[in-house]
Amino acid sequence: MAAFAPARGLSRVFDSDLWWSFTRSPVVVVSAVVALTMILSALLAPWIAPHDPFNLATLDLLDAFTPPVWLEEGNWRFLLGTDDQGRDVLSTIMHGARISLFVGFASVLFSMTLGISLGLIAGYLGGTTDAVLMRIADIQLTFPSILVALLIDGLVRAMLPRELHDQIALWVVIFAIGISNWVQFARTVRGSTLVEKNKEYVMAARVIGLSPVRIMVSHVLPNVMGPVLVIATLNLGFAILAEATLSFLGVGVPPTQPSLGTLIRIGNDFLFSGEWWITLFPGITLAVMVLSVNLLGDWLRDALNPKLR
Amino acid sequence: MRVHLLAAAAAAALLGSIAHADARTVRWAASGDPNTMDPHSQNLGTVTMVLQQIYDALIMRDRNLGLQPGLATSWRQVEPTRWRFELRRGVRFHNGNDFNADDVVFSIQRALAPTSNYGIFVDTVAEVVKVDDHTVEIVTKIPDPILPNKFASVYIMDKEWSEANNVRQPQNTRAREETHTVRNTNGTGAYRLSIREPDVRTVLVRNDDWWGWKEPGNDGNVTEIIYRPITSDATRIAALLSGEVDFVLDPPLQDLERLRRAPGVTVLEGPEVRTIFFAMDVKRDELLYSNVKGKNPFKDLRVRQALYHAIDIEAIRSRVMRGNAIVTGTLFPPQVNGYSKEQDVRLPFNADRARALLAEAGYPQGFEVTLDCPNNRYINDEAICQAVAAMWTRVGVTTRLNAMPLANFFPKIQREDTSIYLLGWGVPTLDALYSIQSLLASKDGEPGNGIWNYGNYSNPRMDELTRIIKNEGDPEKRTAAIHEAMRIYREDVPHIPLHHQMIPWAMRSTVSIPHMANNQPYWRWAKVN
Numbered sequence: 001m002a003a004f005a006p007a008r009g010l011s012r013v014f015d016s017d018l019w020w021s022f023t024r025s026p027v028v029v030v031s032a033v034v035a036l037t038m039i040l041s042a043l044l045a046p047w048i049a050p051h052d053p054f055n056l057a058t059l060d061l062l063d064a065f066t067p068p069v070w071l072e073e074g075n076w077r078f079l080l081g082t083d084d085q086g087r088d089v090l091s092t093i094m095h096g097a098r099i100s101l102f103v104g105f106a107s108v109l110f111s112m113t114l115g116i117s118l119g120l121i122a123g124y125l126g127g128t129t130d131a132v133l134m135r136i137a138d139i140q141l142t143f144p145s146i147l148v149a150l151l152i153d154g155l156v157r158a159m160l161p162r163e164l165h166d167q168i169a170l171w172v173v174i175f176a177i178g179i180s181n182w183v184q185f186a187r188t189v190r191g192s193t194l195v196e197k198n199k200e201y202v203m204a205a206r207v208i209g210l211s212p213v214r215i216m217v218s219h220v221l222p223n224v225m226g227p228v229l230v231i232a233t234l235n236l237g238f239a240i241l242a243e244a245t246l247s248f249l250g251v252g253v254p255p256t257q258p259s260l261g262t263l264i265r266i267g268n269d270f271l272f273s274g275e276w277w278i279t280l281f282p283g284i285t286l287a288v289m290v291l292s293v294n295l296l297g298d299w300l301r302d303a304l305n306p307k308l309r
Numbered sequence: 310m311r312v313h314l315l316a317a318a319a320a321a322a323l324l325g326s327i328a329h330a331d332a333r334t335v336r337w338a339a340s341g342d343p344n345t346m347d348p349h350s351q352n353l354g355t356v357t358m359v360l361q362q363i364y365d366a367l368i369m370r371d372r373n374l375g376l377q378p379g380l381a382t383s384w385r386q387v388e389p390t391r392w393r394f395e396l397r398r399g400v401r402f403h404n405g406n407d408f409n410a411d412d413v414v415f416s417i418q419r420a421l422a423p424t425s426n427y428g429i430f431v432d433t434v435a436e437v438v439k440v441d442d443h444t445v446e447i448v449t450k451i452p453d454p455i456l457p458n459k460f461a462s463v464y465i466m467d468k469e470w471s472e473a474n475n476v477r478q479p480q481n482t483r484a485r486e487e488t489h490t491v492r493n494t495n496g497t498g499a500y501r502l503s504i505r506e507p508d509v510r511t512v513l514v515r516n517d518d519w520w521g522w523k524e525p526g527n528d529g530n531v532t533e534i535i536y537r538p539i540t541s542d543a544t545r546i547a548a549l550l551s552g553e554v555d556f557v558l559d560p561p562l563q564d565l566e567r568l569r570r571a572p573g574v575t576v577l578e579g580p581e582v583r584t585i586f587f588a589m590d591v592k593r594d595e596l597l598y599s600n601v602k603g604k605n606p607f608k609d610l611r612v613r614q615a616l617y618h619a620i621d622i623e624a625i626r627s628r629v630m631r632g633n634a635i636v637t638g639t640l641f642p643p644q645v646n647g648y649s650k651e652q653d654v655r656l657p658f659n660a661d662r663a664r665a666l667l668a669e670a671g672y673p674q675g676f677e678v679t680l681d682c683p684n685n686r687y688i689n690d691e692a693i694c695q696a697v698a699a700m701w702t703r704v705g706v707t708t709r710l711n712a713m714p715l716a717n718f719f720p721k722i723q724r725e726d727t728s729i730y731l732l733g734w735g736v737p738t739l740d741a742l743y744s745i746q747s748l749l750a751s752k753d754g755e756p757g758n759g760i761w762n763y764g765n766y767s768n769p770r771m772d773e774l775t776r777i778i779k780n781e782g783d784p785e786k787r788t789a790a791i792h793e794a795m796r797i798y799r800e801d802v803p804h805i806p807l808h809h810q811m812i813p814w815a816m817r818s819t820v821s822i823p824h825m826a827n828n829q830p831y832w833r834w835a836k837v838n
Contacts, residue, residue, distance in 0.1 A: 056702035061624040084563075084629070085695050255712075269542040272550075273563035 021303045028299045031292040038289050042101050045094035050079070053087040053095060054256075060086050068277050081277040084270065089277060092263055093285050099259035100286070103174055104240040108232050110178030111239075115185020116228060120216045122186065123193025134190070137183040145180035146242055152176035153251050166254045173252050177242045184231050192224035226304045233297035237290045244286055260286045333837040334533040335820060337556035337830070338545050340685040342508045342538035344716045347490035348464035349419050349479040352426040354583075354735060355686065355715060357462075358558070358829050359536060362513055363403075364464035364496035367394055367413065368457050371526070372823045372834065374582075374739060376457055380408065380465055380497065389452040389782075390435075396443040400520050402467040403494070403501045410439040415468035417447070421756060424481040429747050430459040430738075432757030433779065451780045458738040470495045483723050499527070499833040500534060511536040513832075521833065529833045540685055540714075549574065549815055555837065556822070558830060560815035562631045562689060568815050577824040581812040582644050583735040584637060585687055586804040587680075587697070588748075589613065590728045592765030598679035598709075598728040606676055607729070607764075613802040615666035617656045619704040620697060626808060629692045634808035639795055640734070640744050642809040644826060647741030647778075647791035652799060655806070663704040675705025681730040682710060683718040688810050694731055722763045730763070733810065737827055741791045742778045749794065749803065750775040766803035 022028055041048065052058055063086035066078050074081070080089040122133040140148065156172045157165055165172070196202060197220060205215045240260075246252035247261030248268075255262055260282045267279025343356040348364050350356075369379035381394040400408040414437045420427040421434060433456065436448040449456065471477055474489040494502040499521055500513035513534040521527045537554065539545040542561035548554045550571055560568060560576070568576050589607040590596060596605050606612045626634050638655035641648060667675060680701075682694035691712045698708035713721070722730050736743050751767040752759035758775070759765075774794040781787040798804075812828050822835035 056699040056708070059699040059703075061621065061628050061696045061699065064628040084692060085699065086628075256710075269561065270563055271543055272546055272567050273561075274567070275563070 018303055022299070025299060027295060031295040031299075034288060035292040035296060038097060038285075038292070039101060041094055042097040045091075045098050049088075049091040049094045050077075051088040051091040053092045062086065065275055067275075080281050083266065083278045084275075089281055092258065093260070093282050096258050096260045096263045096282060097285060097289065099170070099253055099257055100240050100243055100261070100289070103170065103177065103243040103253070103259065104236050107174045107177035107181070107239045107243070108235050110174060111181040111235065112185055112228065112232050114178065115182035116189050116221070116224075118182065119186035119189025119224075120193055120220065123190035124197055124212060124216050124220065126194075130190070133186070137186055140180075140183050145177075145238075146245055148180035149173075149176040149242055149246060150249075150251065152179060153246060157251070166256070169252075169254045170257065173243060173246060176246070177239050180242070181235055181239065184235070185228060188227050188231060189224050192227065193220055196220050196223050230297060230301040230304060233300050234294060237293040237297065240286070240293070241290055260289075331530075332532045333530050334535060335531050335556060335832065335835065335837050336535045336537065336554045337558065338537050338539045338548060338554045339558035340538065340540050340542075340545065341715050343511070344507075344719070345480055345482065345491050346494050346502065346505060347476070347480040347488065348466060348494075348496075349416075349422070349425045349427045350482055350490070351719070352429070352462075353715070353719065354828055359511055359513070360464060360494070360496075361498070361829060362500040362534065362832055363494045363498045363502055364466070365498045365521075366461050366463055366465060367396075368461045370461055370827070370831075372825070372831075374826060376461060379461075380413070384457060387446070390449045392447040392449070392453075392456055393440075394445045394447070396445060397520060398443055400497050401518060402470065402497050403516060404467065404470060406467050406469055406495075408465070408467075408497055409442045410445045412465055412468045413437070413445045414439050415471065416465045417463060419466065419471070419477065419479060420463050422478050425479045426482075426760070427463060427479075428756035429743065429760055430462045430757070432459075432746070432755060434756075452782055453779070454782060455738060455740050455742065458740060459743075462737050465497065467495050482720055485720065499529075503533075508538060519833075527833050529831075529835045531832050531835050531837055534832050538685075546815075549817070552817065555820050556814070556816040556830065558814060558828070559688060560813055562633050562813075565631070565633070565813055565815075573818050575816050575818050575820075577814045577816070577822075578633075579812060579824045579826060580635060580642065580644070581735065581810040581828045582642055582737075582739065582826050583687075583733050583810045583812075583828065584639075584641055584744075584806060585634075585690075585693070585731065585733045585808055585810060586640075586806040587616075587729055587731055588762075588764040588766075588804045589616075590725070590764050591803060592767070596678065596728040597726065600677040601672075606670065606672060606678075609670045610802060611666040611670040612672065613805070614656060615663040615670070615704065616701060616706065617663075617802055617805045618659045618666065619663040619700050619706070620805065620807070621658045621700055622655060622807065623658070625693060625696055629689050629696050630808065630811075633688070633811040633813065635811065636808050637806050638799065639806060640748065640798055640804070641736050641741060645736050645739055645741055645744070647788060647795075649792050649795060652792060652795035654799070656802075660700075660704050667705055672705070675707060677707040677709065678728055679709045679711050681718065681722060681727045682712045683715045683731065684712040686715045686718070687731070687733040688812070690731060690733075693807065725763050725765070727763065732761070734761070735827060741794075742775075745771075745778060745791070745794050746775050749798065764803060766801070768797060768801060768803075771797055771801075 063082050064084055066075050066082040068074055068081040069076055069079050078088045082088055118133050122130040153176045205219050243252055244261030247259050248265045253259050263282035264279050270278050341355045343359050345351050348360050365380050367379050367381040368376050371377045380397050382397050383395045385393055387393045417431055417437045420431045433449040433451055433453040434447055435450045438446040440446055476488050476490045480486050480488045480491055492505045499516055499519045501516045503514045504512035515532040545557055546564045549557045568574050591607050593605055622636050626636055637653055639653040680694055680698055684691040694710050698710045701708045746757050747761045749771050750758040751772050774790045777790040778787055819838045822830055
């Protein structure tokens with residue numbers, strides 16, 4: 001990898017090797033198309049969704065429990081049927097995916113920022129700082145991350161009054177999922193930093209008197225970004241699932257902003273009574289979304305690993 | 310099942326309790342957990358469904374909700390304002406203490422305390438007099454013909470135990486007080502509290518010394534009752550279908566069809582003496598949760614009528630309740646003394662009329678309000694609120710739904726920290742006075758008056774009628790007063806009534822228990838095979 005011109009270096013890689021390996025694998029191309037379609041339809045949901053499920057004024061209770069269009073009593077107005085309040089399932093999925101993806105991206109961004117900063121500091125400074133940070137990371141690694149997320153969400157819930165909590169619930173979930181995942185980033189970045197900091201270009205930067213922060217951010221960081229991107233992609237899948245799990249358990253985002261997990265939970269109540277479409281379609285959407293993101297992550301890991309080239 | 314029986318038997322033996330030749334455990338579930346074990350703190354079905362197994366009252370209900378002797382063997386009105394109760398002899402509390410007149414005096418006074426939520430049942434009581442150890446006289450402020458009906462809901466506690474544990478006063482739930490009675494009980498009833506883990510499980514074991522086992526009719530064979538709250542509808546039903554629980558008090562309506570077809574499961578159905586309605590804050594000059602400032606839209610009759618007209622009750626009955634509801638325009642169902650069919654008429658569903666009324670009242674653009682709603686108390690409570698929020702929003706009253714578990718909901722509305730809320734009102738006395746006095750009378754400090762009137766509706770004529778209904782000995786005049794009160798109720802629209810609940814109970818076919826219109830399972834009458 002190019003050391004001194006990260007921007008040009010990255011774009012060169014993108015133009016050649018990465019793109020080449022991308023086009024060579026049909027699975028990856030399909031995953032990318034699926035993921036992109038989902039992201040776009042989620043982003044554009046307010047404009048392209050057939051209905052606005054959160055505008056109470058447009059709901060009609062008499063539309064409730066309409067099955068998908070290909071079943072008897074199905075209705076072309078509601079392609080994938082409606083839920084117990086007469087909301088269009090397709091539209092709620094598009095809006096729900098919006099929340100799920102937003103929480104996913106935001107929490108990965110949060111854990112990435114935190115993990116990279118702490119990893120850089122630990123790796124570059126070494127000594128006691130390194131030891132303390134990495135022991136904290138070790139301790140956190142012994143807890144399953146979903147447990148950490150539950151714990152944080154539960155604590156915030158107990159501390160804040162209900163009304164306030166509903167307003168910031170989305171940010172609490174992002175924080176909870178983000179904080180439960182920083183360790184992987186920090187570990188990886190620290191490892192790479194330990195390798196990089198003894199290379200000549202870092203020595204050179206130090207000799208000309210650059211500040212440690214500058215060296216870390218402008219010189220070490222670009223060279224550890226490859227593995228970080230891979231972890232970020234794989235973590236995106238995890239974060240989306242974690243949010244869905246929390247919402248399914250009823251502790252995630254408030255029901256007024258239903259994510260895919262909330263939709264699955266609501267629909268779950270109607271599984272026994274034969275109204276399967278309320279929970280199945282959000283479930284399929286979630287599965288396909290996480291699968292495509294993970295496939296992309298896997299591919300990125302292999303493509304960026306020089307040993308596999 | 311056999312494994313469970315063996316396990317239960319082994320557990321019973323290990324615990325050192327009386328090892329029954331045939332231990333019968335029943336495991337039951339409902340969506341909500343009792344928020345206290347204090348017998349006078351929360352007058353809620355969710356609480357009494359456990360407490361009535363543990364505590365006895367002077368007078369108890371039979372299988373048709375009639376009255377039968379409880380801790381009192383007989384009672385009579387010796388004077389218009391004086392009732393005499395002969396107490397049962399040889400009764401012991403679960404801790405071994407003797408039951409006597411002191412306990413009765415203490416318990417009734419406790420129910421009269423300011424922190425009591427049971428004042429409605431003792432509202433006419435002026436004085437409780439101990440005549441001797443087994444005779445008590447109740448002096449009432451006014452002649453009270455339905456005192457025995459009320460006393461069927463007043464649980465009797467042990468005076469010595471209460472004093473020793475510093476629970477002379479009922480727990481104050483509004484102040485979120487934590488007292489000994491929140492987790493401990495000491496009754497005279499058929500079952501003893503063995504384990505109480507809030508929100509996890511509540512285990513009762515049979516009290517073999519209960520006086521009632523010798524009485525005819527109390528032929529239940531259940532030795533252990535394990536209650537578990539299961540909030541999720543699907544989980545609760547899955548637990549029943551898999552045999553993990555034997556009885557579900559509130560099976561979700563959408564699953565009834567499947568349950569009826571499932572092998573080994575029985576569904577019992579019947580109407581409940583409970584009416585679901587919305588009540589509004591009609592007192593404050595400015596609503597706590599609305600964007601209208603400086604005035605309270607709910608003080609305007611036209612706004613209340615508009616919200617009423619906006620409700621498509623048929624859609625709620627058919628879609629949300631799946632037909633399991635009896636639509637109503639009045640305050641209590643036909644089983645209640647004082648019901649009149651003429652007064653049971655709704656304002657018709659008419660969205661245009663609702664919009665016109667709102668415009669007339671000065672809200673052509675509508676307004677915003679927050680609706681408080683429980684989500685584990687009544688059948689499909691949250692779904693009803695969601696549906697109605699959409700209906701109101703469609704006519705212009707943008708409704709934000711604040712749905713919460715009963716443990717949060719009831720303290721919130723009891724603090725009157727609400728603008729509009731959903732409530733379901735059961736009538737344990739089967740007499741209209743109970744509803745009118747609790748829900749429609751002004752809060753004037755008289756015990757029982759307006760104690761659940763959290764919207765602070767107040768109409769002098771209604772208060773006058775409440776007094777008449779309370780005092781009038783002539784049944785005809787009394788009924789006329791009830792009918793007039795119900796006419797005013799229709800005209801004033803302090804509430805928006807929805808429906809009377811139908812209450813299906815679902816159970817394994819091994820369980821047989823009488824279905825009760827007060828939605829209370831009486832385990833002392835249940836048989837488990």
